[in-house]
Amino acid sequence: MTADLDVSRETMDRLRAFEQIVKKWTPKINLVSRDSAYDIWGRHIADSVQLFEAVSPDRHTWVDLGSGGGFPGVVVAILAHGSDTEVTMVESDGRKCAFLRAALRETGVDATVLNQRIEQVEPQNADVVSARALADLTTLLGYAERHLTQGGTAVFAKGAMWPQEVEAARSQWNFDLEAVKSKLVPEAAILKISGVSRV
Ligand SMILES: C[S@@+](CC[C@H](N)C(=O)[O-])C[C@H]1O[C@@H](n2cnc3c(N)ncnc32)[C@H](O)[C@@H]1O
Numbered sequence: 001m002t003a004d005l006d007v008s009r010e011t012m013d014r015l016r017a018f019e020q021i022v023k024k025w026t027p028k029i030n031l032v033s034r035d036s037a038y039d040i041w042g043r044h045i046a047d048s049v050q051l052f053e054a055v056s057p058d059r060h061t062w063v064d065l066g067s068g069g070g071f072p073g074v075v076v077a078i079l080a081h082g083s084d085t086e087v088t089m090v091e092s093d094g095r096k097c098a099f100l101r102a103a104l105r106e107t108g109v110d111a112t113v114l115n116q117r118i119e120q121v122e123p124q125n126a127d128v129v130s131a132r133a134l135a136d137l138t139t140l141l142g143y144a145e146r147h148l149t150q151g152g153t154a155v156f157a158k159g160a161m162w163p164q165e166v167e168a169a170r171s172q173w174n175f176d177l178e179a180v181k182s183k184l185v186p187e188a189a190i191l192k193i194s195g196v197s198r199v
Pocket residue numbers: 031032065066067068069070071072090091092093096116117118119131132133134
């Protein structure tokens with residue numbers, strides 16, 4: 001994905017710097033699974049870039065839930081740097097929050113890191129809510145309902161089971177869905193969701 005990533009040289013340098021920081025910290029605090037640690041760029045950064053690109057640039061507040069090692073939160077902060085998008089990451093693990101703050105400092109971009117549980121953070125009224133590898137869709141829609149502004153969009157990275165997750169979620173939630181096929185894993189998708197309300 002490096003070749004067709006249409007970003008400035010400065011942004012690419014920041015993404016590369018972030019890749020190195022993840023590699024440095026991963027042995028200490030397990031930021032990514034052991035079997036994906038060999039390919040931070042291909043498995044994690046490129047996937048986060050896809051999530052970012054799935055959303056229209058017309059947004060001011062982006063909240064990433066369960067940011068962990070910064071996917072997609074730190075990548076979004078790097079790609080949105082210089083725009084008027086404010087990025088917030090919510091992460092309950094204090095060591096990961098320390099990592100996220102260090103990554104932001106070292107890459108020279110701004111974002112807010114909330115070391116809290118998603119369920120306890122005050123409603124964020126965000127234009128965009130994102131999550132990757134966090135929870136099943138039914139749970140994520142509860143988070144989206146709490147933290148999205150009216151007219152906002154949720155973007156969730158999902159694996160091959162996404163059609164079943166959508167079907168299960170429909171019993172509890174009404175929502176509009178656009179499934180964008182992943183460029184990286186054929187069966188995976190980015191679910192773009194709006195109009196979330198309880199059934
Ligand atoms: C499997 S990791 C995924 C991290 C990252 N989004 C990624 O794609 O690599 C899930 C992360 O969400 C955090 N998390 C799980 N439940 C949470 C909650 N209720 N509130 C805040 N953070 C939570 C965990 O601490 C963990 O860092």
